Amino acid sequence: MKAEYYKDQVAHLLRMVEQGHGDEAESSHKMPVAQFLDQNRLEREQQMFKRLPLIIGHSSQIKGAGDYFVKELDGRSWLVVRGKDGEARAFLNYCQHRGTKLVHDSAGECKKRFVCPYHAWTYNNQGDLIGVPRSDLFTDLDKSSLGLATGNLQEAHGFLWLTQEGSSSTIGEYLGELDQDLATMDLEGYHLYFDKTREINSNWKFPIFAFLEAYHLASLHKESIGEFFVENVAHSELLGRHIRSFVPRRNITELTDADLTNINISEYATPTNILFPNVCMIEHPTSMSVISMFPGATPGTSSWRHMLLTPEEPQTDAQRGHYDKTIAVLDGMTYEKEDFWVSEQSQEGINAGAIDFFTLSKNEYMIKVFNDLVNQHLTDLSL
Numbered sequence: 001m002k003a004e005y006y007k008d009q010v011a012h013l014l015r016m017v018e019q020g021h022g023d024e025a026e027s028s029h030k031m032p033v034a035q036f037l038d039q040n041r042l043e044r045e046q047q048m049f050k051r052l053p054l055i056i057g058h059s060s061q062i063k064g065a066g067d068y069f070v071k072e073l074d075g076r077s078w079l080v081v082r083g084k085d086g087e088a089r090a091f092l093n094y095c096q097h098r099g100t101k102l103v104h105d106s107a108g109e110c111k112k113r114f115v116c117p118y119h120a121w122t123y124n125n126q127g128d129l130i131g132v133p134r135s136d137l138f139t140d141l142d143k144s145s146l147g148l149a150t151g152n153l154q155e156a157h158g159f160l161w162l163t164q165e166g167s168s169s170t171i172g173e174y175l176g177e178l179d180q181d182l183a184t185m186d187l188e189g190y191h192l193y194f195d196k197t198r199e200i201n202s203n204w205k206f207p208i209f210a211f212l213e214a215y216h217l218a219s220l221h222k223e224s225i226g227e228f229f230v231e232n233v234a235h236s237e238l239l240g241r242h243i244r245s246f247v248p249r250r251n252i253t254e255l256t257d258a259d260l261t262n263i264n265i266s267e268y269a270t271p272t273n274i275l276f277p278n279v280c281m282i283e284h285p286t287s288m289s290v291i292s293m294f295p296g297a298t299p300g301t302s303s304w305r306h307m308l309l310t311p312e313e314p315q316t317d318a319q320r321g322h323y324d325k326t327i328a329v330l331d332g333m334t335y336e337k338e339d340f341w342v343s344e345q346s347q348e349g350i351n352a353g354a355i356d357f358f359t360l361s362k363n364e365y366m367i368k369v370f371n372d373l374v375n376q377h378l379t380d381l382s383l
């Protein structure tokens with residue numbers, strides 16, 4: 001993103017770097033950790049995930065008519081497919097005859113019809129039931145009412161957003177002020193270069209917490225990216241239910257009085273958007289990480305998906321080598337072996353009964369802000 005777009009934030013970061021401290025709360029905070037062991041709370045969080053738009057894929061995964069993939073969410077299988085009319089849809093991946101799972105591979109292309117393995121009921125790529133063997137054996141069979149059950153799928157900013165139950169809001173309304181940020185990033189044309197999902201033994205919120213404070217950069221990331229950043233300085237804004245934040249790099253002082261028109265912000269600071277409830281969108285100098293967290297079957301387990309998007313599809317070995325290096329340093333080292341590893345360690349301490357609360361510093365306060373947002377959504381079901 002051009003630094004000009006973030007000129008107010010750049011000015012704020014420069015002031016903070018000069019003063020030697022970032023955004024801070026008035027006081028530190030004790031956050032009880034019993035909630036991260038609470039199965040009942042997890043179930044309420046899973047309900048929250050059902051009624052909010054979730055990024056479940058990238059548009060380029062289903063470029064053409066009949067392209068599809070299957071996504072498991074909280075024990076339910078979804079079939080995401082582009083119809084012959086060009087529209088992307090999400091269906092519960094189960095046959096309307098007797099509920100058998102319809103599609104058993106994880107992805108495919110150019111599929112005109114999906115045939116159930118049990119009795120061969122057949123659906124087109126728009127979810128309509130188009131074939132029933134020996135339909136004379138049924139009385140009053142109304143094929144038009146037996147299409148696949150649908151979720152609310154929207155395509156925006158190059159992503160596929162699924163709302164599993166309800167929701168009338170558009171993605172633009174849902175994102176509010178951040179919608180303009182994402183539009184300006186022009187993500188629609190980005191290429192999905194890397195896409196990997198892993199299980200971890202931590203609450204789904206802990207890795208998000210790691211993206212909400214700069215306190216750990218100099219210690220946890222000392223072997224990877226720590227040296228690039230100003231210690232303990234970060235700036236965050238709460239935009240509705242989403243969070244926009246920045247961690248300045250040491251070279252940000254070069255932007256003092258600079259013309260920001262042609263400056264790439266991510267060479268001087270790392271912009272991170274937390275799209276509620278579960279996405280961390282991190283802008284690197286030449287690529288973008290989109291990390292999505294999904295709750296597991298217990299409060300202490302979850303899965304994370306890391307998509308690395310590049311402005312265009314790399315064409316040469318040198319270009320691919322560049323992005324592979326980014327993946328090695330960020331995905332393999334900084335995230336998996338550092339941020340996600342400590343998330344598991346933190347959960348282990350809680351599981352062991354070693355602590356009753358997190359003692360959050362003044363500059364870890366965005367963790368409380370995020371957790372409060374989750375709490376609000378658990379109590380106000382209209383959100």
Ligand code: FES
Binds near residue numbers: 096119120
């Ligand atoms: S369950 Fe699918 S055709 Fe019978």
Ligand SMILES: [Fe+2]
Binds near residue numbers: 211216221
């Ligand atoms: Fe980190």
